[in-house]
Amino acid sequence: xxxxxVTRIAAVADIHVREIDKGKWxxxxxxxxxxxxxxxICGDLTDTGDEDExxxxxxxxxxxxIPVVCVLGNHDxxxxxxxxxxxxxxxxxxxxxxxxxxxxxxxxxxxxxxxxGGFDNHMLTMFGENAMKAFVQEAVDEALHLERALSKLxxxxxxxxxxxxxxxxxxxxxxxxxxxxIYPFLGSSRLVEPLIRKGVTACFHGHAHAxxxxxxxxGSIKVYNVAKPILVKAGYxxxxxxxxxxx
Numbered sequence: 368x369x370x371x372x373v374t375r376i377a378a379v380a381d382i383h384v385r386e387i388d389k390g391k392w393x394x395x396x397x398x399x400x401x402x403x404x405x406x407x408i409c410g411d412l413t414d415t416g417d418e419d420e421x422x423x424x425x426x427x428x429x430x431x432x433i434p435v436v437c438v439l440g441n442h443d444x445x446x447x448x449x450x451x452x453x454x455x456x457x458x459x460x461x462x463x464x465x466x467x468x469x470x471x472x473x474x475x476x477x478x479x480x481x482x483x484g485g486f487d488n489h490m491l492t493m494f495g496e497n498a499m500k501a502f503v504q505e506a507v508d509e510a511l512h513l514e515r516a517l518s519k520l521x522x523x524x525x526x527x528x529x530x531x532x533x534x535x536x537x538x539x540x541x542x543x544x545x546x547x548x549i550y551p552f553l554g555s556s557r558l559v560e561p562l563i564r565k566g567v568t569a570c571f572h573g574h575a576h577a578x579x580x581x582x583x584x585x586g587s588i589k590v591y592n593v594a595k596p597i598l599v600k601a602g603y604x605x606x607x608x609x610x611x612x613x614x
Contacts, residue, residue, distance in 0.1 A: 376407060377402065379608070382411065389427075396428060404433055406435045407435075410441070410574065414442060415442065415445055418448055436469060439452065441574070466513070473525055481534050484506035489551075514561040520565070540579060541578050541580070542578040544577045554575070563584060569610060573593055578597060
């Protein structure tokens with residue numbers, strides 16, 4: 368009997384590359400390249416949102432011989448240099464998505480940063496001060512960006528599987544382990560509807576360093592919190608999660 372062919376997706380988040388990290392990630396990216404077909408980096412690519420950190424990461428990523436799909440995280444926005452960080456890291460092999468999509472083989476990847484706002488019956492609503500409305504509107508806008516990116520994949524006849532790449536969590540289950548008081552700042556259930564409506568196979572995110580590795584939406588869409596601290600705590604020697612999709 369022939370072995371079932373799969374697309375192997377390696378995923379990690381919150382790598383927080385610093386200026387002193389030159390040479391630190393080369394072996395990591397070489398290792399991932401031997402075990403996977405695609406690498407996802409789900410936000411917080413840099414530690415303080417500095418372009419010099421992005422330059423170090425771009426240099427380290429040259430050791431990666433497989434396609435890389437990234438989104439930015441809140442740390443990458445810290446100094447308002449997110450556009451420069453994206454330009455620095457993006458290359459022919461490294462795709463930094465922000466409301467966009469890319470198809471690799473028969474797998475489509477839609478990427479956004481996402482935002483907070485809380486989960487389920489405890490979601491913040493568009494009511495009250497303008498500052499609160501602006502906070503909620505950011506989550507609404509990110510959900511719309513995700514919807515648009517997934518719609519592009521829906522129109523691609525070659526796409527058999529859709530994968531969502533986020534930084535913020537779409538469900539509460541994968542932030543459990545963090546203090547409940549900060550749940551509203553770790554993600555938003557507003558991100559769930561596009562995932563369901565567009566038939567996403569799986570979703571990967573980070574941000575919640577003390578959260579939970581696995582969860583699901585309605586028992587059908589797998590959600591993985593691949594924040595590096597979670598993978599390290601779970602005993603991954605080379606911290607990345609390997610997910611296999613049938614070709």
